[in-house]
């Protein structure tokens with residue numbers, strides 16, 4: 133469903149991803165891991181089409197409407213006055229449109245999604261009044277509404293307690309049984325080993341991609357750390373991969 137083809141993505145001509153190649157397994161749970169600044173979020177944003185490659189391409193055989201993307205919680209502004217139920221209903225935005233009416237069926241689905249993530253009774257709470265764990269559950273309920281084939285999650289368990297993490301991991305496994313493809317940026321190796329069959333290990337370049345037990349080896353992890361430490365953020369700009377004007 134998603135093929136990465138010699139992908140280079142740069143910010144101000146400094147590559148955050150450099151000549152990445154690989155294919156995500158359809159219907160699998162794949163973790164994307166690597167040291168800080170290794171290009172994990174950049175990969176997800178590139179798959180979502182939010183960033184323009186400076187070289188290569190991302191190929192997906194699904195439509196944009198069937199891809200769901202959950203950014204890092206720090207990138208989401210929840211200061212606007214929105215109730216939990218309305219926030220969850222935004223998940224079916226592609227079928228209602230910006231000003232479309234919400235049908236009784238959609239409302240029932242939203243209520244069911246809120247129940248599934250353990251937030252029954254919170255339907256009319258303002259999202260700004262929720263704890264970060266409760267808000268993450270709301271965002272997962274919104275993902276449930278989207279009925280996506282491909283789900284991209286950027287550090288979904290960051291700062292979540294173990295109960296919330298376990299509940300959200302259950303949902304991710306449920307998505308897998310429904311045949312959905314999940315790609316998640318994660319930091320916890322033990323969690324990846326326990327729950328994700330496939331792993332992509334990045335350090336701006338690709339260190340390893342394949343079955344988790346073959347990727348998360350000490351030599352691979354050491355190589356990723358060494359590459360990250362050797363990286364110079366103030367290096368000269370890279371002209372080699374400039375997009376032809």
Ligand SMILES: Nc1ncnc2c1ncn2[C@@H]1O[C@H](COP(=O)(O)OP(=O)(O)OP(=O)(O)O)[C@@H](O)[C@H]1O
Nearest residue numbers: 143144148166167168169170171172173174175365
């Ligand atoms: N909008 C931007 N403008 C300039 N540089 C950026 C931008 N976004 C990311 N970068 C840089 O690109 C590199 C890769 O960033 P990215 O966020 O993809 O890494 P990451 O692996 O997700 O990091 P982390 O684990 O810390 O979240 C970093 O050096 C980062 O500073």
